[in-house]
Amino acid sequence: MxxxxxxxxxxxxxxxxxxxxxxxxxxxxxxxxxxxxxxxxxxxxxxxxxxxPGFFDVQVNGGGGVLLNDRPDPDGIRTVANAHRKHGTTSLLPTLITDCWDVMQRMADAICEARQQGIPGIRGVHFEGPYLNPDRKGVHDPAHIRAFEEKFIDLISAPDLGAVLVTLAPEKAAPDFIGALVAAGATVAAGHTNATYEQTRAAMQAGLTGFTHLYNAMPPFLSREPGVIGAALESDAGFCGLIVDGFHVHAATLKAAIRAKSASRMMLVTDAMPPAGSNLKTFRLGGQEIHVSNGRCHTADGTLAGSSLTMDEAVWNACDMLQASLAEAVIMASATPAAFMGLDHQIGQLKPGxxxxxxxxxxxxxxxxxxxxx
CATH class of the missing domain: 2.30.40.10 (Urease, subunit C, domain 1)
Structure with a gap:
């Protein structure tokens, strides 16, 4: 001791x-x-x-020069985890964005193997897609966006997979599907969606509890059409991920969201791509070349493609851009994501046990x- x-x-x-x-x-x-x-x-x-407490990032697509869609294997996961650990992320959910079934299966197998090997910080996996709305695809490959597959329930039920987060579009997933995911032990979040307020509320009643990168890849919050954002901000129970990099969402918008829900329901996430923790200036995502300009990851037409953010930068940005206290910023990077994923009995605070x-x-x-x- x-x-x-x-x-x-x-x-x-x-x-x-x-x-x-x-x-x-x-x-x-x-x-x-x-x-x-x-x-x-x-x-x-x-x-x-x-x-x-160490930071917990529930949305990590890559880092250290590695994109997990290209390297869904234990060595790729180790490289990404090591890159982010240097920036305070001691726990993470390696994230696979929309891809073919074979890559999804390889990712699940790799996560199980990485956890069996004891690679530090691997708390589970995040499948961001493929059950999304192509109208809000962002940089997700529309060729792989598809309807629910029954075999996905079996995939996420692997006993060694750890905590599972699934991002889907509520309007493309029946409440029964969401309920089945939750019954299988997954945490379900809305993202890349055009869902109405009513569709989102129905999904929440079925067990959806999260909102992936709030404001991004979803319809705007309007006075008579509150949509996904309205449902998220209204809910006392729902958790929201925020990308605080100065590019994805205006600071005033983020501050208003945090005031609506508090640091106990708002999570800092990076949505990190290969440049995070590396010096890469370009990388490939599917068939597209992604450029990194002053920390902003984007396609040739300017579409945002994840971020080069690390969690320590997100914490400092929350203090600088949002006037959060250091304690609030750390809570949003640690205790809140741990509570969201049901891991607050293991990580997220400096408490006995x-x-x-x-x-x-x-x-x-x-x-x-x-x-x-x-």
């Missing part, structure tokens, strides 16, 4: 002083006052700065340092 401390430690949404984490066998054994650290216990004191996924954020600096557990 060892004690880990710093000037500030995030506890119950507040920064506390004169506190230490007792860490043993990869878990937080206890949280104690400095004077209560057991005698002879080695202490790792990081000094001025902040100890926070949870994984010792700990970050140190030096005071006055824009960097994060993952703390190696005892």
């Amino acid at each position: 060892k004690a880990v401390t710093a000037q500030h430690i995030l506890q119950d949404g507040q920064w506390r002083k004169d506190t230490a984490l007792l860490v043993s066998s990869g878990r937080i054994a206890d949280v104690v006052a400095l004077q209560d650290i057991p005698a002879e216990t080695p202490c790792q004191d990081f000094g001025p700065g902040f100890l926070a 949870l994984a010792a996924d700990i970050l140190f954020m030096p005071e006055g600096e824009r960097r994060v340092i993952p703390v190696e557990p005892a």
Whole structure:
């Protein structure tokens, strides 16, 4: 066992002083006052700065030069996870965007193998598609967007797959299908959709609880047609992913959404592509060349194609662009996604019994340092 401390430690949404984490066998054994650290216990004191829970990104398409659709194998997953870990993401859902069945099966098999190998941080998988609305496809390949397949239920039911997130268009998926996904253990989110408010509410009654990159790839929020966004903001229970990169959504729009629902229901996500954590300036997505210009990933015609964002950048952006406090930004990057995926009993906070996924954020600096557990 060892004690880990710093000037500030995030506890119950507040920064506390004169506190230490007792860490043993990869878990937080206890949280104690400095004077209560057991005698002879080695202490790792990081000094001025902040100890926070590791970030959890539920939408990671790639990173470190790798696109998971091209590398749905354990080595590809490892490369992506390692690239994001350097930026504070200690847990993630590797994400496969719309593709053919063979690639979906390979991704599921790779996730199971990666978890069996103990690749750090792989909490499950996110299938973003293929059950989407082609009218809101973004950069998803319309050739692979299709109707529900019964065999998908079997695919996501693999016992070693971990937590499963499925993004679909509610108007293209019957409530019975959504209910079957939830019964199989999946978390279901709306995205790449033209659903009406009524269709979205029906999907929520069937078990849908999330909204993938709110505002993007969905109809606008209008006074007499609230649509998906209206249903998301109205709901006390639904969770929303936000891409805070300065390109996907205007800061004022994001601030209004957070005020409507609070940091406990708004998640920071990266929607990261291969340039995240690398120096790539171009990459290929399907048959398209994607360009990276000043951090913006886009096609030749200007269509956004994911992001080059890392989660530490998303946290700082939330503070700078949205005037969120550091505690609020960290909560949106850790505790909230953990609650969304039903993993808050494992990760997301610095509490006894949870994984010792700990970050140190030096005071006055824009960097994060993952703390190696005892």
